Amino acid sequence: MIAIRQVFARSPLLPSLTRRAMSTAAADKKFYILRYEYVGDILERRGPFRAEHLERAVNAKKDGHVVMGGALVNPPDAGVFVFNVADKQLIEDFAKEDPYVLNDLVTSYSIREWTVVV
Incomplete structure (x- = not known):
């Protein structure tokens, strides 16, 4: 058993296979932008629903689905x-x-896949 572990520990393929498995799992996830278009008086009306x-x-975000989010300003x-998920339906449900x-x-919303290059 020790000899087998030593062979795997020295194998140049092991780190490569590990990276490939991890990148395949990551490749299943895609980035998406969910954009809300707000009513004109959003600041006055959002109070009861904001919390x-x-x-x-x-x-x-804690679940790992949302990377970041927030409102655009002026106006x-x-x-x-920004979502990072494997299933776009999760965003639709959200x-x-x-x-x-x-x-x-929200007067309308859109969900777009986003190709991140940097």
């Missing part, structure tokens, strides 16, 4: 989330269940 909206975003007419969407603070 739940932010909590859901924080939980999605605050849109919000953007948007449909968002309190901002459910309470008509």
